[in-house]
Amino acid sequence: MARDKEYNRREFINRGARFTLGLSLAGVGVAAAVNAGSEKYLWQIDPFKCTQCGRCATDCVLSPSAVKCVHAYDICGYCDLCGGYFKPGVTDLDTGAEKQLCPAAAIERKFIEEPYFEYIIDEELCIGCAKCVKGCSAFGNGSLHLQIRHDICVNCNECSIARVCPSDAISRVPASEPYMIKGDFTANESGEAGA
Amino acid sequence: MIRKNYRLGFLVLMVFAFLALNAQQRFPKPEFESGYEQPNTTTPEPRTAGMEVFDVIVLFGVMALATWLILKKRSRRGVLWLSVFTLLYFGFYRNGCICPIGSIQNVTLALFDPGYKISITVLLFFLLPLVFALFYGRTFCAAACPLGAIQDLVVIRPISVSSWVRKTLSFIPHIYIGLAILFAATGTDFIICRYDPFVGIFRTDGPYLMIGLGIAFLVLGMFFARPYCRVFCPYSVLLGFMSHFSKKHITITPSECINCKLCANSCPFDAIEAPIDEKVRTESTVRKNLRNYVIFGLLVPVWIFAGGFAVSKAHVFLSKAHPDVYLSELLIAQPELREDTENLDIQAFLESGKSMDQLVEEASVIRSKFRTGGWYLGGYLGLVLGIMLMNQFVLRKRKDYIPHKRDCFSCGRCMDYCPVGEQSGDRKSGIVKAKQ
Ligand code: SF4
Ligand code: SF4
Numbered sequence: 001m002a003r004d005k006e007y008n009r010r011e012f013i014n015r016g017a018r019f020t021l022g023l024s025l026a027g028v029g030v031a032a033a034v035n036a037g038s039e040k041y042l043w044q045i046d047p048f049k050c051t052q053c054g055r056c057a058t059d060c061v062l063s064p065s066a067v068k069c070v071h072a073y074d075i076c077g078y079c080d081l082c083g084g085y086f087k088p089g090v091t092d093l094d095t096g097a098e099k100q101l102c103p104a105a106a107i108e109r110k111f112i113e114e115p116y117f118e119y120i121i122d123e124e125l126c127i128g129c130a131k132c133v134k135g136c137s138a139f140g141n142g143s144l145h146l147q148i149r150h151d152i153c154v155n156c157n158e159c160s161i162a163r164v165c166p167s168d169a170i171s172r173v174p175a176s177e178p179y180m181i182k183g184d185f186t187a188n189e190s191g192e193a194g195a
Numbered sequence: 196m197i198r199k200n201y202r203l204g205f206l207v208l209m210v211f212a213f214l215a216l217n218a219q220q221r222f223p224k225p226e227f228e229s230g231y232e233q234p235n236t237t238t239p240e241p242r243t244a245g246m247e248v249f250d251v252i253v254l255f256g257v258m259a260l261a262t263w264l265i266l267k268k269r270s271r272r273g274v275l276w277l278s279v280f281t282l283l284y285f286g287f288y289r290n291g292c293i294c295p296i297g298s299i300q301n302v303t304l305a306l307f308d309p310g311y312k313i314s315i316t317v318l319l320f321f322l323l324p325l326v327f328a329l330f331y332g333r334t335f336c337a338a339a340c341p342l343g344a345i346q347d348l349v350v351i352r353p354i355s356v357s358s359w360v361r362k363t364l365s366f367i368p369h370i371y372i373g374l375a376i377l378f379a380a381t382g383t384d385f386i387i388c389r390y391d392p393f394v395g396i397f398r399t400d401g402p403y404l405m406i407g408l409g410i411a412f413l414v415l416g417m418f419f420a421r422p423y424c425r426v427f428c429p430y431s432v433l434l435g436f437m438s439h440f441s442k443k444h445i446t447i448t449p450s451e452c453i454n455c456k457l458c459a460n461s462c463p464f465d466a467i468e469a470p471i472d473e474k475v476r477t478e479s480t481v482r483k484n485l486r487n488y489v490i491f492g493l494l495v496p497v498w499i500f501a502g503g504f505a506v507s508k509a510h511v512f513l514s515k516a517h518p519d520v521y522l523s524e525l526l527i528a529q530p531e532l533r534e535d536t537e538n539l540d541i542q543a544f545l546e547s548g549k550s551m552d553q554l555v556e557e558a559s560v561i562r563s564k565f566r567t568g569g570w571y572l573g574g575y576l577g578l579v580l581g582i583m584l585m586n587q588f589v590l591r592k593r594k595d596y597i598p599h600k601r602d603c604f605s606c607g608r609c610m611d612y613c614p615v616g617e618q619s620g621d622r623k624s625g626i627v628k629a630k631q
């Protein structure tokens with residue numbers, strides 16, 4: 001009899017606690033759900049904020065990095081003397097390895113017609129170091145820029161490059177618009193950061 | 196009138212857009228004569244969003260199955276195979292991300308940062324295991340957690356650890372979850388993900404430190420079973436609360452405990468509690484315990500205040516983890532670093548056109564958040580400490596060997612050790628199952 005009483009008391013406390021916990025769980029759920037969307041989020045680089053610091057190559061959890069250089073052909077000048085391809089000060093414009101800016105030899109230079117050349121990034125080789133991006137932005141049109149490639153990126157809960165990006169260029173973007181390709185995407189569209 | 200203004204604004208905007216675009220275009224796009232076709236910039240698709248929904252369904256399915264295997268089927272073998280599946284699917288295929296443990300931070304961020312939209316699937320990842328724990332105990336830990344699974348599968352020769360060591364260590368997860376929430380709420384960092392020891396192994400890629408940490412945990416886990424779960428896992432705090440008051444929970448015996456002691460050492464996690472001898476529970480000990488219990492109960496507010504005070508004092512140190520606070524402090528302490536072209540953070544800040552005052556202002560806002568948060572965190576830790584101390588003096592009546600509802604992972608190992616059969620209608624008969 002005494003045992004039953006104690007048992008009943010314990011069960012009563014348990015039930016009360018369970019109810020309270022369930023209620024707080026529901027509370028947290030609802031409070032968070034108010035700020036929820038059905039959309040999935042991915043990480044992406046705003047090319048107009050990126051300052052080509054080079055951390056994309058070193059701080060991705062993957063090696064080589066999920067960040068690659070992409071080429072917005074639309075705004076490319078197809079220059080013979082490409083600021084993204086050649087090291088500064090190079091005069092003989094040929095494809096000698098020592099003249100190339102890219103440490104991974106990931107850029108292919110293809111003759112189109114006098115005096116235009118097309119530059120193609122081999123993403124298998126690119127390590128996302130942004131050297132070419134820096135060159136292209138400084139001396140060219142800025143058509144080369146970095147993007148997180150979503151076929152490679154594992155979409156970390158917190159992108160470990162975003163954490164160390166000195167320019168706050170990496171943020172969550174809705175999965176329906178997973179890229180910020182220059183040309184389609186302009187600085188004004190982002191609302192801030194002039195080009 | 197308004198309409199006109201609107202149009203004018205639009206025109207101005209267009210002009211600016213044009214200028215901005217043209218500022219980039221130093222060299223105009225050539226007119227090709229050779230019929231050259233410009234290639235398109237590729238945009239490889241991410242994993243489709245539908246897969247996320249599928250993951251939630253799989254999670255639900257695995258937990259439902261685990262619960263059934265543990266509470267109805269009573270099959271350790273089933274649980275084992277299910278954890279192998281979890282390891283392969285949630286671990287190696289999904290790269291261990293996102294997991295309910297890390298989702299604590301997403302939920303926190305959603306509660307504190309109106310600009311952050313949590314996705315429904317992540318919210319469900321956070322809630323589902325807790326709801327299950329509230330009803331059926333930690334069946335998530337038994338077979339649906341990839342981190343738990345990888346550790347459970349390497350348990351070879353578990354050693355028993357004395358209860359005071361276990362109790363002391365069990366304080367760490369409270370600190371961990373507290374810090375994780377503080378850091379997520381202030382938008383500083385996601386420390387659970389950053390220091391997840393196994394995610395590097397799941398990805399089979401990652402910094403050496405991360406992989407090394409994972410391997411160290413696995414080696415340790417051969418002897419000290421499930422070290423991450425027992426000493427660190429921040430989610431275990433929440434699961435433990437839920438499981439402690441769960442409606443149903445795994446039982447070692449299918450019917451009535453006959454005190455044969457066969458299961459006593461079967462749990463690799465020391466989660467089985469022995470019966471309390473009636474002889475120990477004498478009048479005088481009970482009275483003494485009650486007195487101590489009340490005394491320590493009265494001390495709880497002291498712990499809460501002391502904890503809050505201590506941690507809020509530490510806010511200057513803690514807030515340094517936030518990059519803005521760190522940068523502003525660095526620039527104030529060593530202004531000469533402005534000339535340092537090697538320091539990327541400082542250079543990027545100088546280029547950004549933000550003024551020093553702005554930075555200091557932002558940093559002080561973050562710091563004051565840390566001070567407030569420090570009071571909450573410290574107060575919580577004080578409360579936990581106070582309750583842990585009080586619990587030292589609880590001597591509940593306990594006649595049987597039963598799993599500790601908060602610490603038990605519902606792995607089901609102990610069930611195999613119980614000789615009592617299923618269908619004992621009357622209590623004393625204890626039909627003995629033939630051991631294979
Ligand atoms: S320079 Fe760097 S970013 Fe550019 S293509 Fe080469 S590896 Fe990629
Ligand atoms: S989310 Fe992870 S994998 Fe993707 S770019 Fe960032 S660090 Fe790399």
Ligand code: SF4
Binds near residue numbers: 336340430431
């Ligand atoms: S304690 Fe944490 S890590 Fe271990 S199984 Fe449970 S949720 Fe997973």
Ligand code: SF4
Binds near residue numbers: 462465605607
């Ligand atoms: S089910 Fe619980 S008590 Fe039994 S062996 Fe597993 S963790 Fe220990």
